[in-house]
Amino acid sequence: MTAVIPAGVETARDLVGPALAAAVETFSPDVRKVAAYHLGLAGPEGALPGAAGGARPGGAPGARGRPPGAGKALRPALTLLSARAANAAPERGVPAAVAVELVHNFSLLHDDIMDGDTERRHRPTAWTVYGTGAAILAGDAMLALAQDVLLEDATPQGVWAARALSAAVQRLIAGQGADLAFEQRDDVSLTECLTMAGDKTAALMSCACSIGSIHVGAPPQLAMGLAAFGAHAGLAFQLTDDLLGIWGAPEVTGKPVRSDLRARKKSLPVVAALSAGTAEARELAALLAREEPLSEDELLLAAELVEAAGGKTWTENEAGTQLAAAHKCLADTDIPGDVRAEFAGIAEFITARQW
């Protein structure tokens, strides 16, 4: 299945990118440098990374084999659509889109430290370039700014939007906390793992899909319908992400091959495989329980065992189920037809993507 970038993603990048760049400009120089690098707005020394695309948050230098930064404009696109769903101009969704992007990037900055990830978006992660302390601080600054961007509008809607974002942030943190805790356990259930993914990924996606409408004063029923759509689409996104974390091509994903197995992540395909109760599941469990790092051959074997134990098929099926549920939520929500079609297009794109 080929994945065509929905038109709304490009539009969102053009509308939200400059506002995000302006928001980051408010940081102190030491903090701004790290944030700008992480967002692909600047190279390690603060210079823009090349003339073409450099001014765009998506324009990461050295991107190879995929549309530059398409992934990063997904949430903004959803948030602008969310404003349009409530019959507002997409421009009115920009503050909420900036806030969601700031939260998303705060979590990437901090997660990369916690997970020890050294590469993201085809570049060295911020903590490897500037040190752990500077990367923690840049994430902190983004998190704090996200709330403030929404509160520039001191109306009740501004407060509702800020609180919706807060709730998503707390779930995101709970999910990452569970993810970290899972690494120390060998008895994680598929239910726990789905809850974790719902918190870690789907909560912010759900927020991205609804906060634009909340911020322009949509009726609760509409916002809740969009939030439900986003929750299902977000789970489909994470299921796809977990498949790519094992079987994705590193030159496309921008992460090392089989990176999730390398880090012994209790990702959904792995936990589904471990729960299968087959000989392959037991062999996989024994392999992942080993103290020492796994060799490249062992990582390949682990990937084969996940597949043989049914972890890949389960994950693909569950992604399909979540995608179908997302479409059902869309159909049940009273929004303009063109907006519904664009939401649906992004949901399809999310699960068909290769990165």
Place this chain on the structure above:
Amino acid sequence: MTAVIPAGVETARDLVGPALAAAVETFSPDVRKVAAYHLGLAGPEGALPGAAGGARPGGAPGARGRPPGAGKALRPALTLLSARAANAAPERGVPAAVAVELVHNFSLLHDDIMDGDTERRHRPTAWTVYGTGAAILAGDAMLALAQDVLLEDATPQGVWAARALSAAVQRLIAGQGADLAFEQRDDVSLTECLTMAGDKTAALMSCACSIGSIHVGAPPQLAMGLAAFGAHAGLAFQLTDDLLGIWGAPEVTGKPVRSDLRARKKSLPVVAALSAGTAEARELAALLAREEPLSEDELLLAAELVEAAGGKTWTENEAGTQLAAAHKCLADTDIPGDVRAEFAGIAEFITARQW
């Protein structure tokens, strides 16, 4: 000079402690455990640390030779006073006090990681007990919750208070960023160092002194007067803290002896000494420029050189100047006399403290 804990500090602990504990209860179990430990609400395994004082945020186990947790209730006391300054009952300052405490503790959790500090409040720091990732997350959760606590009140005052807190958080982050950057430099000026301290410490103290009044709808003039008082008192606090970081008794401060010199911190006494242009200043600069860790004897020598180059005297004098400026701001602000007296008492206590 003996430092008597102002009565308001005890009252604040009783009013704000339970609200802070309740706020932390909203975190997911993995995150809550770390936050509760950091706040002294629980031991490493989640149990309360002993019957006496265990339910209080200040009741850290193993505290020796100082009033348990007195330091931690300073900001809440200032915030409750700030509400009273605007003729509101102290209880109405509780949400703002909780928000300020959450921000303060977020910054302690993250700073301990960045600075590699292994002991705080006479206990191992959270990152040494639970790991860096879990400590980063607990800090993140506190930062996000701080804003949300204020927005439970969806009035314009709630938004103003949240934005005042955001501004303080951004300055706090800028200050910590500068502090980290200073460690890589040997040409930090005293002006830069004072700006850093103003951002890192005084901004949140200034917020603590004014946010209670903002949250209850005080006139801007009053809030600005209290903010100015807090900015000066906060600088006096940091100057005192820097003196204790070199000459404080470890059994009282809860930190290793001469910890700031050990970490080669560009603290105010050190930078003042380095700026003196004397033979002692040059000897100190040479000592601090050494690659290898300093021995205990060398740390003692460094402390003596800071004093001989005038760094101790300068810092003591500057603390006195800031304290006087704080008193002047108080005198110029139209608040009830008993509130003014309590603010003044806390400012005196801050600079006379031994911890």
